[in-house]
Amino acid sequence: MMCIVAISIHQVYIFTFFPMVIIVLIYNSLSDKMKFQSSKILIITTTFFTICAFLVFQFYKVTKYPDMETLTQAISSYTNITPVSLLSYDYFFNFNDHANLAFKNLRHNIFAGIYTVTILLPLIIGFRFIWHFSSNASSSKNLGGIYRISFFAPLAAVPVFILTIDWGRWFAAVLITQFVLLIYYLANDDENVYLAISSLRERLSLFKPSLYLGILLVFHMLVGRFEAAATLGSADKFIKLFSKLLNILATCQ
Known part of the structure; x- marks a missing residue:
């Protein structure tokens, strides 16, 4: 029921957070927290x-x-808050409209996406280490597969990046699912994940505290917070700077 409610709020849920729900259900069935038959029925339904x-x-x-104007008038009868224009994007754009808008902003989003993934590499590498270590530490082949799937779960969000322009929200959702899965495993006293975290902590302890703090500060400054359509504020600044540099090089030739 909660999944249906989530879909009614935003259909993108099926590509972002729903895979996490399925992973948790399968994990519980493999961890003997649910009877296999009942969990199988629950997962399928x-x-x-x-x-x-x-x-x-x-x-x-x-x-x-029927249209945005009528919706705006209806909303205005209940509140003095002006409805945002994004409502037309959510409710009145058809598939072709979404595709055309996505294609129009594709170049900018690709550059912003590459920049964002580059900035997030420390987190990506960290999660890769945790899931890979947990998989190798697991005595169960099936449970080890769940850890590997946990790392690749964000790939389920690829269709969203193809058909929408507000990539920032989806990058945030992808990161949230990774953290939620990690916290869920830890909350369930998963020994494999605990071992992975301990090993990662030992590796990070090789850094000097001052260097580690400096890296964290720079990382925080670069990432900042995710915007809906702008991905990261620093990404837009980087793209503008990069475009200016290309223009300067073009005029010099």
Whole structure:
């Protein structure tokens, strides 16, 4: 039921957070927290109804208002807050409209995405180490597979990056799922993940505290906070600087 509610809030849930839910359900079944048969039924029914909800909300009109102007008038009768124009993007754009807008902003988003992934490499490497170590430490082949899937789960969000322009939200969602999975495993006293965290801590202890603090400060300054459409504020600044540099080089030739 909660998955259907989440889909009704935003259909992108099926590509971002829903894989995390399925991973947790499978993990619980492998950890003997649920009987295999009951967990299998739960996983299948959850997946089925979530996909059905996604198809309904994605391909069928879910508002009785024919256009943005009518919706704005209706909302204005209840509040003095002016509805944001993004509502037209969410409720009145068809597939072609989304695709055209995504293509229009593709060049900027690709540069911003590359910059963002580069900045986030320390986190990506850290999670890669944790899931890989946990997988190798696990005596269960199936459980080891769950750890590997945990690392690759963000790839489920690829369709969102192709068809939308507000990449910042999806980068944030991808990171959130990784942290939530890690915290969930730790909360369930997963020995393999505990060993991975301990090993990672030992490796990080090789850095001098002052150097480590400096890296964290620089990292925090570069990442800042995620914007919806702008990805990272520093990404936009980098792209503008890079564009100016290209223009200067072009004029020098």
